[in-house]
Amino acid sequence: MVYQDPVRLALSRRRARRNAWVGMGSLVGFTVVVSLLVSRSPGWPIVQETFFSREEFIDSFPGLLKAFMLNVKIFLIAEPLILIFSLVIALTRTLRSPIFLPLRVLATLYVDIFRGVPTILVIFLLGFGVPALRLQGVPNSPVFWGTAALVLSYTAYVAEVFRAGIGSVHPSQRMAARSLGLSVLQTNRYVVLPQAIRNVIPPLLNDFISLQKDTALVAVLGPIEVLRQAQIDASSTFNYTPYVGAALIFIALTIPMTRFADWVQTRMAKRQRAGGIA
Amino acid sequence: MSARLLEVSGVWKGFDDHPVLRGLDLQVDAHQAVVLIGASGSGKSTLLRCINGLESVDAGRIVLDGDVEVTDPDIDLDLVRRRVGIVFQSYNLFPHMTVIDNITLAPRKVARVRAAQAQDEARALLDRFGLAGKADEYPDRLSGGQAQRVAIVRALAMQPELMLFDEITSALDPLLVGEVLDAVRDLKSGGLTIVMATHEMGFAREVADRVCFLQDGIVREQGTPEQIFTDPQEPATREFLARVFG
Ligand SMILES: Nc1ncnc2c1ncn2[C@@H]1O[C@H](COP(=O)(O)OP(=O)(O)O)[C@@H](O)[C@H]1O
Ligand SMILES: [Mg+2]
Numbered sequence: 001m002v003y004q005d006p007v008r009l010a011l012s013r014r015r016a017r018r019n020a021w022v023g024m025g026s027l028v029g030f031t032v033v034v035s036l037l038v039s040r041s042p043g044w045p046i047v048q049e050t051f052f053s054r055e056e057f058i059d060s061f062p063g064l065l066k067a068f069m070l071n072v073k074i075f076l077i078a079e080p081l082i083l084i085f086s087l088v089i090a091l092t093r094t095l096r097s098p099i100f101l102p103l104r105v106l107a108t109l110y111v112d113i114f115r116g117v118p119t120i121l122v123i124f125l126l127g128f129g130v131p132a133l134r135l136q137g138v139p140n141s142p143v144f145w146g147t148a149a150l151v152l153s154y155t156a157y158v159a160e161v162f163r164a165g166i167g168s169v170h171p172s173q174r175m176a177a178r179s180l181g182l183s184v185l186q187t188n189r190y191v192v193l194p195q196a197i198r199n200v201i202p203p204l205l206n207d208f209i210s211l212q213k214d215t216a217l218v219a220v221l222g223p224i225e226v227l228r229q230a231q232i233d234a235s236s237t238f239n240y241t242p243y244v245g246a247a248l249i250f251i252a253l254t255i256p257m258t259r260f261a262d263w264v265q266t267r268m269a270k271r272q273r274a275g276g277i278a
Numbered sequence: 279m280s281a282r283l284l285e286v287s288g289v290w291k292g293f294d295d296h297p298v299l300r301g302l303d304l305q306v307d308a309h310q311a312v313v314l315i316g317a318s319g320s321g322k323s324t325l326l327r328c329i330n331g332l333e334s335v336d337a338g339r340i341v342l343d344g345d346v347e348v349t350d351p352d353i354d355l356d357l358v359r360r361r362v363g364i365v366f367q368s369y370n371l372f373p374h375m376t377v378i379d380n381i382t383l384a385p386r387k388v389a390r391v392r393a394a395q396a397q398d399e400a401r402a403l404l405d406r407f408g409l410a411g412k413a414d415e416y417p418d419r420l421s422g423g424q425a426q427r428v429a430i431v432r433a434l435a436m437q438p439e440l441m442l443f444d445e446i447t448s449a450l451d452p453l454l455v456g457e458v459l460d461a462v463r464d465l466k467s468g469g470l471t472i473v474m475a476t477h478e479m480g481f482a483r484e485v486a487d488r489v490c491f492l493q494d495g496i497v498r499e500q501g502t503p504e505q506i507f508t509d510p511q512e513p514a515t516r517e518f519l520a521r522v523f524g
Binding site: 175177190 | 330359364366368374384
């Protein structure tokens with residue numbers, strides 16, 4: 001334990017308490033001012049009716065929640081596949097032997113292409129393009145191709161994250177492992193990857209959060225996920241409240257994830273400062 | 279009585295057309311301690327890394343134990359490295375593993391020793407080098423001297439026939455050098471064959487059976503510590519020693 005002067009400890013506690021009160025006060029004040037400004041504006045009653053209608057919200061919300069289960073499903077299928085594929089791609093790009101040149105070129109090409117094309121375009125191309133080919137034995141469900149497109153697109157991004165992580169492990173670690181007789185595979189498995197993955201957890205969590213939101217892009221292919229459901233509800237009642245409902249559902253999921261990612265990041269930064277050399 | 283354990287003959291090694299080793303010869307008998315001295319950049323680290331196959335040579339042969347040719351392109355280097363341990367200046371412990379896991383990783387995964395047995399052997403080694411309480415610590419909680427002794431134990435756990443030490447005290451606080459040199463002394467008296475690059479001339483004098491002075495990519499002069507330190511024949515050796523002892 002680090003010794004702390006009790007007087008100074010009490011002082012800094014008091015200061016922290018005061019800071020909390022000041023922060024709270026300014027937040028409440030700000031909220032009151034903004035709500036007054038908004039609710040006094042001439043267009044507010046109409047906006048309130050079309051975007052924040054109580055009845056519409058209550059009517060549409062259960063349906064939205066149910067449709068959202070499809071987003072959850074897409075996410076839960078896509079995420080593990082993305083993690084596995086991107087790790088393989090990242091490792092392929094680290095192979096140094098000339099025999100692997102073709103593989104390395106392919107991996108690089110793949111990452112360059114799919115990082116360059118907007119995700120929604122990949123979804124369009126796969127979702128409308130592949131079923132149009134009418135190939136035997138190839139599924140033509142839009143959910144399948146939408147998920148496949150998300151996996152293809154995100155794998156390219158996440159592979160770059162992993163590659164950066166692998167690059168962040170000092171070459172002397174690899175040398176030490178090899179000098180003990182570990183094979184290239186064992187060196188990656190036990191020495192390089194555990195450190196690499198730990199170093200990129202914060203950016204990985206950010207990509208998880210993006211993916212959660214981007215499951216809504218699959219809506220362009222027609223399956224009834226939460227955004228598509230909101231669209232249907234809105235166009236039948238000429239009221240936009242379902243969109244707000246859909247937004248709330250996403251927020252309810254992404255905010256805890258975002259807080260968690262921030263928490264992990266600060267904790268790791270602290271540990272790195274405390275850790276020193278290793 | 280002493281069998282030849284390591285035979286380095288005519289080894290060339292360069293980086294980007296810049297030759298570092300130029301036809302270097304070196305013989306080491308079993309149970310000998312050979313110390314490599316020489317200016318920084320003279321190729322001591324390069325030679326040590328070639329001996330356990332971390333670097334490939336451009337020409338020449340390195341033969342271990344009379345029959346294992348390290349420089350044979352078809353040899354399984356993982357097998358060579360099990361027989362030759364190396365410890366680096368910068369410890370290179372695995373920061374995400376505890377001390378005991380650092381030590382048992384290679385015995386378990388490479389030598390396929392059962393986990394319980396690997397642990398027992400590791401603890402015995404830790405005990406022997408005064409690290410009994412450190413088994414479950416992470417490397418960032420160790421002093422430099424402790425970390426370097428753990429690195430030595432980690433290499434020893436594979437029961438190598440030959441140990442390479444590459445300036446293992448150069449990164450240490452002067453106060454911590456002694457405990458690491460004690461560990462080397464202990465290994466030497468246990469009969470382990472050692473090749474060691476160092477700037478600790480006092481230690482070289484005390485422990486070495488033979489001192490080799492590297493210059494211009496070859497062993498310029500070698501002999502007993504007595505010969506090299508009190509009566510060097512080559513002008514280059516004299517010059518180097520004069521600079522070191524200032
Ligand atoms: N991996 C490498 N790539 C390029 N040059 C290197 C590499 N390793 C060593 N060298 C060069 O080889 C020479 C010898 O280095 P080294 O073997 O480390 O000498 P010493 O250990 O005696 O100080 C130096 O000029 C160094 O710059
Ligand atoms: Mg060196």
